[in-house]
Amino acid sequence: MSLTVLIVDDSKLARMSVIRALRSLCPGWSHLEAANADEALAQMQKNKVDLALLDFNMPGRDGLALAAELRAMDATLPLAVVSANHQEEIVRRATDMGAVFLEKPITEKLLAGFLSSVAESPKPAAP
Amino acid sequence: MQSAAPVLSDLELDALTELVNLGVSRAAVSLREMVGEQVLLSVPNLALVSSARAVEILKEREDRNLVAVHQAFEGDIAGRAMLIFPETKSLELVRAVTGGELPLEDIIELEQEALAETGNIILNSCLATIANLLKRSLKMSLPEILRGQGTDFFALSPISEADDVVMFLYIDFAVRQRDIRGYIAMLMDMPSLATLKDLLGEFIERTVGTTG
Numbered sequence: 001m002s003l004t005v006l007i008v009d010d011s012k013l014a015r016m017s018v019i020r021a022l023r024s025l026c027p028g029w030s031h032l033e034a035a036n037a038d039e040a041l042a043q044m045q046k047n048k049v050d051l052a053l054l055d056f057n058m059p060g061r062d063g064l065a066l067a068a069e070l071r072a073m074d075a076t077l078p079l080a081v082v083s084a085n086h087q088e089e090i091v092r093r094a095t096d097m098g099a100v101f102l103e104k105p106i107t108e109k110l111l112a113g114f115l116s117s118v119a120e121s122p123k124p125a126a127p
Numbered sequence: 128m129q130s131a132a133p134v135l136s137d138l139e140l141d142a143l144t145e146l147v148n149l150g151v152s153r154a155a156v157s158l159r160e161m162v163g164e165q166v167l168l169s170v171p172n173l174a175l176v177s178s179a180r181a182v183e184i185l186k187e188r189e190d191r192n193l194v195a196v197h198q199a200f201e202g203d204i205a206g207r208a209m210l211i212f213p214e215t216k217s218l219e220l221v222r223a224v225t226g227g228e229l230p231l232e233d234i235i236e237l238e239q240e241a242l243a244e245t246g247n248i249i250l251n252s253c254l255a256t257i258a259n260l261l262k263r264s265l266k267m268s269l270p271e272i273l274r275g276q277g278t279d280f281f282a283l284s285p286i287s288e289a290d291d292v293v294m295f296l297y298i299d300f301a302v303r304q305r306d307i308r309g310y311i312a313m314l315m316d317m318p319s320l321a322t323l324k325d326l327l328g329e330f331i332e333r334t335v336g337t338t339g
Contacts, residue, residue: 010170011141011142011144011145011148012137012138012141013138013141013142013145013331013334013335014145016334016335017334017335019335020334020335020336057148057152057168057170058170059170083152084148084149084150084152084153084156084256085152085153085155085156085168086152086156087155087156087159087165087166088159089165089303090165104149104152105149105260105334
């Protein structure tokens with residue numbers, strides 16, 4: 001099963017880091033990149049996205065605001081909100097939206113945990 | 128003013144911003160523990176500017192009297208980190224970290240000590256994260272409380288004797304539910320920036336592999 005992962009982070013380095021881990025863990029998967037919420041929404045409209053990792057602290061709308069918008073577009077899309085800022089309010093808002101909170105910097109181990117939770121969850125129903 | 132644009136590549140600037148973002152995010156977690164309220168952070172602003180321009184930036188943002196907790200750091204890279212906020216907000220910060228139950232006279236008496244300790248925790252948390260990610264150790268000075276205007280803080284040089292270009296980085300923070308806001312600022316001089324460039328190269332390679 002090959003999935004497409006949307007990686008949203010204003011830091012190119014952070015995106016490269018996730019891509020590196022993703023290639024190592026799931027070589028057959030593809031990825032899309034976005035540097036902000038608007039680019040992420042454009043990617044969602046143009047492409048089929050199976051899961052998304054969203055940086056929390058971005059210029060413009062933050063990762064939680066973006067998560068809410070993505071939820072409105074696709075209620076079953078697996079989401080991870082990513083940040084070193086693990087204050088309980090942020091973690092709770094992420095989990096309340098059904099997103100996983102992953103602490104930066106993203107390691108292969110952390111990403112593997114999120115990906116396996118996605119793989120184990122029931123496949124979203126086709127629209 | 129000498130242009131500093133070529134000093135760091137776009138990816139190196141990106142890596143530095145991300146490093147500081149990680150450091151400040153962890154510092155925000157520490158501050159949140161201390162004040163019991165969510166701490167809001169802006170996206171980091173990083174600029175390579177003259178120290179005069181750094182003062183202008185501070186003045187444009189806040190022209191009232193300021194209080195800063197200042198810590199110098201040295202090691203492979205050297206510079207200064209400051210937690211800066213309007214003087215009018217300092218007692219409110221002290222009130223927040225002391226639990227809000229002390230009478231005003233006690234808060235005033237504790238102000239200096241509480242500010243130093245708060246700054247120490249936040250700045251150390253931030254700098255230690257950066258040092259760990261760069262795989263270098265940094266020696267931090269004891270916190271010092273400064274009062275005055277941005278000009279006074281930046282006149283502390285040994286910084287930037289050669290070409291007066293400094294890395295100036297600032298992030299806004301605010302405490303939700305309380306009237307507390309300020310900035311975290313970091314300055315680094317040019318010789319340190321040259322070393323930092325090498326360290327960032329190593330960090331980028333560890334993070335994403337060779338980029339070529």
